Amino acid sequence: MSQALISAITEMREEDARQITTQLLDGGADPLKILDSCKQAMDIIGDQFENGEAFIPELILAGEMIKSISEILKSHMTEEVVTHKLGKVVIGTVQGDIHNIAKDIVVFMLDINGFEVTDLGVDVSAEKFVEAVKETEATIVGLSGFLTTAYDPMKVTVAALKEAKADVKIMIGGGQVNERICVYTGADAYGQDAIAAVSLAKQWIGA
Amino acid sequence: MFPMPENWKELTVKERQTARLQAWANAGLEFTTPEAKKAYEQRTRMISDVVQLKKPERIPIIPWVGVYPAQYNGVTVEKLMYDYEVLGDTFRKFNADFLPDSLVSCSMIGPGKVYELLNIQHYHWAGHGTPPNTSYQYVEEEYMRADEYDTLINDPSHFFQHTYLPRVVGSLGPWAMLSPWTNVIELPLVAMAAVPVGIPNVQQSYQKLLAAGQAALEWFGAVGPIENASMAGLGLPQIISGITKAPFDYLGDTLRGTRGIMLDMYRQPAKLMEAMERLVPIAIELGLSGANAANSPFVFMPLHKGADGFMSNKDFEKFYWSSLKVVLLGLIDAGAIPYIFVEGGYNQRLDIISDSGIPAGHTVWMFDQTDMKEVKKKLGGWAAFGGNVSGSLLKAGKPQEVTDYVKRLIDDVAGDGGYILANGAVLDDATAENVHAMIDTGKEYGKY
Numbered sequence: 001m002s003q004a005l006i007s008a009i010t011e012m013r014e015e016d017a018r019q020i021t022t023q024l025l026d027g028g029a030d031p032l033k034i035l036d037s038c039k040q041a042m043d044i045i046g047d048q049f050e051n052g053e054a055f056i057p058e059l060i061l062a063g064e065m066i067k068s069i070s071e072i073l074k075s076h077m078t079e080e081v082v083t084h085k086l087g088k089v090v091i092g093t094v095q096g097d098i099h100n101i102a103k104d105i106v107v108f109m110l111d112i113n114g115f116e117v118t119d120l121g122v123d124v125s126a127e128k129f130v131e132a133v134k135e136t137e138a139t140i141v142g143l144s145g146f147l148t149t150a151y152d153p154m155k156v157t158v159a160a161l162k163e164a165k166a167d168v169k170i171m172i173g174g175g176q177v178n179e180r181i182c183v184y185t186g187a188d189a190y191g192q193d194a195i196a197a198v199s200l201a202k203q204w205i206g207a
Numbered sequence: 208m209f210p211m212p213e214n215w216k217e218l219t220v221k222e223r224q225t226a227r228l229q230a231w232a233n234a235g236l237e238f239t240t241p242e243a244k245k246a247y248e249q250r251t252r253m254i255s256d257v258v259q260l261k262k263p264e265r266i267p268i269i270p271w272v273g274v275y276p277a278q279y280n281g282v283t284v285e286k287l288m289y290d291y292e293v294l295g296d297t298f299r300k301f302n303a304d305f306l307p308d309s310l311v312s313c314s315m316i317g318p319g320k321v322y323e324l325l326n327i328q329h330y331h332w333a334g335h336g337t338p339p340n341t342s343y344q345y346v347e348e349e350y351m352r353a354d355e356y357d358t359l360i361n362d363p364s365h366f367f368q369h370t371y372l373p374r375v376v377g378s379l380g381p382w383a384m385l386s387p388w389t390n391v392i393e394l395p396l397v398a399m400a401a402v403p404v405g406i407p408n409v410q411q412s413y414q415k416l417l418a419a420g421q422a423a424l425e426w427f428g429a430v431g432p433i434e435n436a437s438m439a440g441l442g443l444p445q446i447i448s449g450i451t452k453a454p455f456d457y458l459g460d461t462l463r464g465t466r467g468i469m470l471d472m473y474r475q476p477a478k479l480m481e482a483m484e485r486l487v488p489i490a491i492e493l494g495l496s497g498a499n500a501a502n503s504p505f506v507f508m509p510l511h512k513g514a515d516g517f518m519s520n521k522d523f524e525k526f527y528w529s530s531l532k533v534v535l536l537g538l539i540d541a542g543a544i545p546y547i548f549v550e551g552g553y554n555q556r557l558d559i560i561s562d563s564g565i566p567a568g569h570t571v572w573m574f575d576q577t578d579m580k581e582v583k584k585k586l587g588g589w590a591a592f593g594g595n596v597s598g599s600l601l602k603a604g605k606p607q608e609v610t611d612y613v614k615r616l617i618d619d620v621a622g623d624g625g626y627i628l629a630n631g632a633v634l635d636d637a638t639a640e641n642v643h644a645m646i647d648t649g650k651e652y653g654k655y
């Protein structure tokens with residue numbers, strides 16, 4: 001572990017984080033160890049988000065830092081890193097809605113908590129969700145939506161998914177979504193925030 | 208048009224506001240019945256009282272309505288964007304059937320033909336990329352690049368003409384060839400500035416713009432009588448006329464996108480601050496020009512990317528509130544009344560926005576998912592507020608639940624004035640029974 005790298009990332013010092021990575025590599029450090037430090041830093045940021053100490057800018061910038069560090073590491077890695085994933089989640093913003101900020105945060109948090117996430121993007125039709133679940137064999141689906149006009153597409157998507165794969169677990173969330181809408185759409189659960197998304201997913205895979 | 212008094216410069220801020228409110232209340236409409244006239248006077252009086260933190264005769268009910276009237280009338284949004292007769296039927300019917308205390312305007316629906324002629328790239332709209340019965344969609348991207356701050360700051364108008372518009376408005380692509388009109392300072396420079404206009408592509412772009420202008424005027428000509436029928440026939444005052452935004456959203460929604468602006472907060476905070484400062488007078492002018500043209504004091508301001516969760520309170524104060532506050536003060540100084548839609552939750556921000564630097568009785572704050580008892584505690588006696596009846600309740604609740612909710616809300620926060628009853632998120636999808644329940648409960652239960 002490199003405490004210097006972890007601090008640079010968690011303190012949002014982008015340039016430092018890059019430099020430290022290069023220095024570590026020049027000093028012969030194992031790229032996998034550097035990746036571990038990145039993961040540790042992300043866990044800390046995840047906790048900060050949970051505690052209301054980190055917000056969207058920090059999550060976005062942290063994501064950028066990890067991306068650029070991974071780029072630097074790529075050429076130094078001999079083999080693909082195989083990480084054990086907890087479970088598979090398919091997620092997207094439902095049809096007719098393009099709000100993606102919150103969904104991206106949910107993806108980010110699921111990802112750093114060990115899930116393999118397939119992000120279908122925004123304005124995703126029920127058919128696309130069904131297809132993706134078949135393809136990935138995911139057991140959990142997350143539907144995001146910010147518009148009241150997303151309620152009905154959510155309902156349609158839940159029905160289509162349950163028909164295609166009866167045991168799939170579906171969680172929904174987004175600004176105008178709440179328990180009432182969970183009942184309305186027939187989803188299995190409503191999650192108030194990305195933290196809830198993670199605990200629901202963990203609960204469903206029995207982790 | 209707002210008839211600005213000759214002694215405007217000598218008036219105090221309060222007198223300016225009063226002048227605007229009076230001009231709005233005496234709009235010179237030709238009411239169809241004496242009842243409509245009376246209702247108009249009553250409504251403008253109630254709303255004025257609320258703004259000035261006095262106790263009105265009844266709580267005014269000002270729902271925030273998007274595309275729901277289409278659903279209510281059984282037509283698509285797409286139809287309304289192209290067929291102005293149906294547009295008129297739909298909005299006249301909505302206003303007459305629900306009778307809120309302000310005009311539900313058809314102007315936000317917009318003309319599909321104009322968008323088509325301009326070949327708008329950054330929005331999808333009903334039938335053009337989104338389902339025929341839904342609101343428009345914004346395609347959020349970095350339409351201004353991270354390295355373009357200086358160009359924007361140097362000359363925002365030219366940046367829009369030369370860089371932004373060609374990227375988002377397909378028909379104006381060739382405008383990237385135009386030179387700044389501020390170049391025109393000596394006779395030979397007149398010709399130089401005109402040269403690019405002669406280029407065939409540019410000529411074509413102007414032809415498309417001329418056609419779009421004609422179509423826009425046609426639409427505008429249709430909208431006027433539609434609004435007027437409800438205003439003069441039912442006595443509904445128009446609230447929203449001017450629109451403007453917080454400088455952070457001006458940049459974050461329109462130019463840099465969420466990802467872009469959030470990265471700028473870390474990568475180039477000084478440039479971001481400078482750009483927002485540059486946009487302040489532009490944002491003020493944008494709001495005032497609308498208020499002046501429609502002769503209504505209210506300037507609508509939706510707040511987007513400063514809500515709880517978007518950034519820390521410290522960043523909110525620095526990046527969001529500091530320039531927003533200057534815009535608010537600029538509008539207030541001109542006698543206008545910022546009518547602020549506080550989207551999402553502002554539970555962490557109430558102490559910051561109830562800023563003692565903003566004079567009492569000059570702003571209106573409409574909330575969605577903010578705790579209204581806290582709002583009352585922090586804003587009561589300083590600014591008018593309202594909102595909060597949720598979209599999920601209006602769509603998936605029962606009328607009795609809506610009635611109960613509205614009553615509780617009124618008991619909790621309506622106190623002795625300064626309060627407006629409204630839904631929290633723009634009304635796009637709901638049941639008619641629930642909307643009636645909200646409005647009718649307000650009318651019966653909201654008498655002081």
Ligand code: B12
Pocket residue numbers: 096097098099100101102103105106141142143144145146147148149171172173174175176190191192193194195196197273342343344345347460465510511512514516549550551552575598631632633634635636
């Ligand atoms: C930012 C924003 C935009 C941006 C979107 C940019 C983008 N790239 O996403 C822009 C400016 C483009 C935009 C456009 C529009 N918007 Co908008 N927008 C918002 C705003 C202000 C914030 C939404 C947001 O991103 N929040 C940030 C996230 C992080 O907050 P959060 O909710 O806490 O997120 C957590 C939870 O929701 C949860 N979660 C989210 N998804 C999921 C999924 C699962 C499975 C789980 C478990 C949890 C979960 O986890 C998240 C992380 O902790 C909201 C108002 C608001 N504040 O909610 C309006 C709002 C959603 N928009 C609205 C509207 C109407 C529009 C427009 C149609 C037009 C307009 N008038 O503005 C357009 C078009 C949108 C469309 N058709 O899709 C309305 C919707 C009202 C309604 N009745 O439906 C809202 C509610 C504003 C309002 N008060 O009326 N918008």
